[in-house]
Amino acid sequence: MMLYGPLVVWLGLSFFGPYDVTQGIYSKLLYIHVPTVWVAYLGYTLTFVYSVLYFFTKKHKFDSLAVSNAKSGVVFTVITLLAGSYWGKQTWGTWWVWGDARLNLTAILLLVYLGYIASRQFNKDLGKTARNSSFIGIFGVIQIPILHFSVIWWRSVHQQASILSQETVASGDAPMSTDILLTLLLSVLLVTLVHVFLAKKFRNSNDILWDDYLNPKSRAKI
Amino acid sequence: MGIGLIIYASTIIASRNTIYYYTTSETTNIEISKNERIKLGGFVVENSISKDAGFTIFTITDGNKDIEIVFDGFIPDLFQENMGVILDGVFEDDAFFADDMLVKHDNEYVSSDGETYNVENYSE
Numbered sequence: 621m622m623l624y625g626p627l628v629v630w631l632g633l634s635f636f637g638p639y640d641v642t643q644g645i646y647s648k649l650l651y652i653h654v655p656t657v658w659v660a661y662l663g664y665t666l667t668f669v670y671s672v673l674y675f676f677t678k679k680h681k682f683d684s685l686a687v688s689n690a691k692s693g694v695v696f697t698v699i700t701l702l703a704g705s706y707w708g709k710q711t712w713g714t715w716w717v718w719g720d721a722r723l724n725l726t727a728i729l730l731l732v733y734l735g736y737i738a739s740r741q742f743n744k745d746l747g748k749t750a751r752n753s754s755f756i757g758i759f760g761v762i763q764i765p766i767l768h769f770s771v772i773w774w775r776s777v778h779q780q781a782s783i784l785s786q787e788t789v790a791s792g793d794a795p796m797s798t799d800i801l802l803t804l805l806l807s808v809l810l811v812t813l814v815h816v817f818l819a820k821k822f823r824n825s826n827d828i829l830w831d832d833y834l835n836p837k838s839r840a841k842i
Numbered sequence: 843m844g845i846g847l848i849i850y851a852s853t854i855i856a857s858r859n860t861i862y863y864y865t866t867s868e869t870t871n872i873e874i875s876k877n878e879r880i881k882l883g884g885f886v887v888e889n890s891i892s893k894d895a896g897f898t899i900f901t902i903t904d905g906n907k908d909i910e911i912v913f914d915g916f917i918p919d920l921f922q923e924n925m926g927v928i929l930d931g932v933f934e935d936d937a938f939f940a941d942d943m944l945v946k947h948d949n950e951y952v953s954s955d956g957e958t959y960n961v962e963n964y965s966e
Contacts, residue, residue, distance in 0.1 A: 638953035643920065647951060712944045713918030719862045719881075728851050759845045776862040777928060782949040797953040 623817035630655075630810035637803040646710035649703050651803060654783075655811035657700040657726070661764050663693030663815060664733065671757030674750060680830040683750040686757050688822035690736050692815050697730045712777055721774040725767050732760045746833040863928045865904040874933060882909065882938055883928040883946065891923065902927060915941040 633651060640647035670686035673679070704723075705715045717723055739753040771778050781788075783804075788794045794801050863881035864872065874880060884902030891900040898913045911929060921927065926948065931940030 640951040641954050642952070643947060650951065711918070711920050711947050713916060713920075714944060717862075717944065724851075728848065732848060759848070762845075763848060774862070777944055777946055779947055779949040782951065785949075795949055796951040800951045800953050 623814060623821070626810040626813035626817075630807055630814065633803060633807055633810070637807075638797065638799045640800070643711055646707060649707040649710075650800070651807040652703040653700055653707060654804060655808040656696040656703065658808060659811045659815045660693045660696040660700060660729075661767075662812065663689040663696065663819070664729075664761055664764060667693065667733075667736075667757045668761035671754040675754045675758065678747075678751075680750070680834070681827075683754070684823045684826040684830060685819075686754065687737075687740065687826045688819040690733050690757065691822040692819040694730065694733050694737065695818065696811070696815065697726065697733065701726060701730065708777075717777045720776040720778055721770040722767065722776070722778045725763065725770055729760075729763050729767065732756065732763065736760060746829060866902060866907040866909045867904050869909070869933075870907065877932050879930060879932055881928055881930050882911075882940070883926065884909065885926050886921070886923050888923045902929075910937045912937050912939045913941070913943060914939075915943060917943060918945045920945040920947065 630651075634648055637648055637651055639645050640650075666689040667686045670682045670689065674682035674686060704726075708717070709715045736753055736756040739756055740749055743749045743752065768781075768784070771780050782796055783794050783801075796804070863883040866882065866884045869880075869882065882902070884904045887901040887903050887908060891898065893899070896914065898917065899910065900913070901908050901910050903909075911931075913929065913931075921943065926946035928944040928946055929938065929940035930942035931938055933939075
């Protein structure tokens with residue numbers, strides 16, 4: 621319920637929200653594309669934090685937290701790629717631009733965290749698995765600053781940042797109408813809530829694996 | 843292994859795509875051999891769009907240099923005056939013959955009843 625509430629409100633907001641007059645109704649994809657990628661960054665950053673904590677403390681709750689945030693991050697990365705691709709088709713005139721650094725790096729980001737999830741299956745011993753995948757969780761985060769600055773470092777098709785740009789931070793004025801800005805910020809809040817409850821679901825399933833690993837006797841019950 | 847892959851892929855992308863397209867002014871400084879395909883970016887000049895024998899003819903500029911474009915291909919809905927476009931094609935004399943267009947939208951979002959901001963995003 622906690623998961624579907626924010627989800628429904630977010631989708632409703634995106635559907636009925638204001639749009640850019642030049643780009644037309646497809647610019648409403650802003651409310652899907654931007655919040656999902658930010659929350660994916662958030663998820664991967666938390667995966668990094670919990671991977672570091674797991675690596676040094678070996679407490680299994682940190683591993684579960686790292687995995688759950690990575691899984692939720694992957695879900696949102698897929699959504700942002702699909703929404704962005706469709707938006708690109710409607711405005712740029714193409715689904716994908718192979719020469720664009722931000723697009724390619726986002727695809728690599730997805731592959732790395734799919735690899736992180738796949739690495740959970742490499743070893744039957746959950747203790748070793750958790751240690752191995754914490755390496756990916758720790759080093760994978762390097763991509764996020766590269767991705768953020770990719771539109772500045774490499775001249776390409778993707779537009780510059782509207783909110784998290786130097787001009788906006790310095791002047792306090794985003795190059796957006798107030799109603800679009802408010803809808804976007806509200807969407808970010810709602811997607812963050814969706815992430816929190818989605819990650820909680822993933823965490824529970826990983827906690828069961830740990831419980832099974834640490835208390836082999838309870839396996840008899842299954 | 844994963845780290846190596848990330849670094850390798852990033853380096854490849856960085857080295858191959860440092861510049862995805864040239865601005866109109868830059869074309870005067872670079873060597874372009876005959877029939878070499880390049881990508882050219884600029885803003886569509888006002889009142890320059892016309893149709894002739896199936897071709898769409900217009901002028902793009904980066905503020906310093908204008909180049910006439912002869913275009914034959916799919917035109918995205920967003921194509922209009924003052925819009926940023928990236929074209930793929932070849933130079934023939936002074937005109938640029940292109941058959942592929944991408945519309946490069948800026949990062950301004952203005953709603954129908956919202957106020958506008960005057961933020962200059964194209965400093966280059």
